[in-house]
Structure formats: structure tokens, C-alpha cells
Amino acid sequence: MHCFLPEEERFLGLDDGQACPEKSGVVVVPVPFEKTSSYRKGSSEGPTAILSASHQVELFDSDLGFEPYAAAGGIATLSPLRVDDIDDGKAMAKRVERVVSYWLAEGKKVVTLAGEHTGVVGAILAYLQAYKNLTVLQIDAHSDMRTTYLGDAWSHACTVSRLLDSTRDIVQVGIRSEAKEERILAEEVGLPVFRGEEIQRRDSRGIDWVSPIIEKCTENVYVTFDCDVLDPSVMPATGTPEPGGLTWEQVNELLARLCQGRNVVGFDFSELAPIPGINYPEFTAAKLVYRFIGHVFGKQRPA
Numbered sequence: 020m021h022c023f024l025p026e027e028e029r030f031l032g033l034d035d036g037q038a039c040p041e042k043s044g045v046v047v048v049p050v051p052f053e054k055t056s057s058y059r060k061g062s063s064e065g066p067t068a069i070l071s072a073s074h075q076v077e078l079f080d081s082d083l084g085f086e087p088y089a090a091a092g093g094i095a096t097l098s099p100l101r102v103d104d105i106d107d108g109k110a111m112a113k114r115v116e117r118v119v120s121y122w123l124a125e126g127k128k129v130v131t132l133a134g135e136h137t138g139v140v141g142a143i144l145a146y147l148q149a150y151k152n153l154t155v156l157q158i159d160a161h162s163d164m165r166t167t168y169l170g171d172a173w174s175h176a177c178t179v180s181r182l183l184d185s186t187r188d189i190v191q192v193g194i195r196s197e198a199k200e201e202r203i204l205a206e207e208v209g210l211p212v213f214r215g216e217e218i219q220r221r222d223s224r225g226i227d228w229v230s231p232i233i234e235k236c237t238e239n240v241y242v243t244f245d246c247d248v249l250d251p252s253v254m255p256a257t258g259t260p261e262p263g264g265l266t267w268e269q270v271n272e273l274l275a276r277l278c279q280g281r282n283v284v285g286f287d288f289s290e291l292a293p294i295p296g297i298n299y300p301e302f303t304a305a306k307l308v309y310r311f312i313g314h315v316f317g318k319q320r321p322a
Contacts, residue, residue: 087313115141
């Protein structure tokens, strides 16, 4: 159940001393699940592509000024969860929840790298069980609040609806694509929604757009990050790209200030669909995951 990848395949290519499961503060869980992609497919290859590209990421983060893996006490990488015997998101969620719950009980922060967004629902459910006063911060281009999509209640377009079965403490950031019924549902349940267009308007005028987001979050925060929140010029390798997305700098500012103002207990990354011959999207994803770990453990970095 808990097999770990060899050095040549694990996140950042860390050696055994840097990726010791017993000592590491972070456990990376790859979940190459993809069953309901409705436009461009390929997200099942995303987790492995991120792990491979991460070997080109410098361990020293020049912006943060330290090595995030060392601040975390190490980063261990599980072997990808088996997905070929599962036909629906509900069963996948149960499997992921069991694995993530185990590592949370061991005192680890878990980073889930998924294919389609549905693959992280189980991880979020595990965190909701482990932490009280927890906000799920959804950073995403799409609302993902359809009750069903193409006849499937566990479609990638229904991820947040499945979370609403367990919590109403959700904040949405970067949304710029939603159906009419999704907006109505968000208003009915009272979800704070920070749409992409408004973020860009405020940022272009020099208005603080980050503080209002943080103020809507409780003490503990879990971040679910769909890479299509990034502008296609930054992240073209995703199944459902949307123009007008956030930049690298905007995402970095949001994550940095969030980690300064709240206790970020874990996060996930999903929906990378690699494009053959174009390598920068998976490198960007790998660096973003590593940078986020650095923000989370920044207060604990070595002197």
C-alpha cells in the first residue's frame, strides 16, 4: 500500500536521505486518474510528467533564499496509486482518502498530484476529517459546481459539488467559466467567489486583491489547485484552457501571502495534460509545487 519511488523517479530526484519517509515532512501522492475529461485528454500523464520535470528544478529556490525540501525535513514520493481497476470517481475518492488519511495520522503534510480534478476529492475529504476550522481554497478557472455533467455526478466538472456534500467552507479564486446554474448554486450556499476578471481589474489598478481572499479563509486552509487557473500563455497544457488567467507572479503572491496569514495544512495540483514537444508547462508545474512547499515551510526554514 505504501511503496515509494526510486531516486530516479521521485520528486526532485532526491536521494534516500532527502526523501526518507520517516523523517520527511511532506509526502507526495501521485494519482494518475482520468475518466471524465471532456475536451482535450491526457491528464493521466500529468503526475509523472511533473515528477520527471522536477529533476530540472534547482533545490535552492533563488526567490525564497533557501532549499524548501530541507525546510520540510525532506520530501518523500509514493509510487502512483493504482487507478486502472477503478471506473468511477467515487471509488477513486475512497482509495485516495485512505492513503492520505494514513499519512496525515503520521504527521505529514500531503501533496496530491492528480490527473483530472476529481482525483483529489478523497484527499480533501481526508483533510476535512483531520482538521477542524478548515477552509478549502479552490484556485481554478472553472466553478466545477455542476451537480452532474454528461450524466456523471463524479465528472471533473462536479468536483466542488462533491465537496459540498461535506462542507460549505469553500472559497473560489480565479473563476472565469461557469454555467448559470453554477453561479446560482454558489449564491445559494454563500460561497465567496473571486472571479478572474475582477482580480485582473483590481490588480491593474494597483488595488490589493489578495487580502479579501485571505480574510474569507479560516485559520486552517487546504488549497486545491487546478492548473487551468493560470493563463494559457503560462499553462497551455491543460484539458480546458481559459483566456484571462492568472500569471506566475499573481499566483506566487497569493500563495506567499496566504501562507503568511493562515496555516496551510496541505494542497493538491491537478489537470496538467502534457503536450508532446513542449516541456515548459510541466517544468512550470513542478517549480510551482516546489515553491508552494517553500511557502508552507518558510517559517521553519533553517537559519
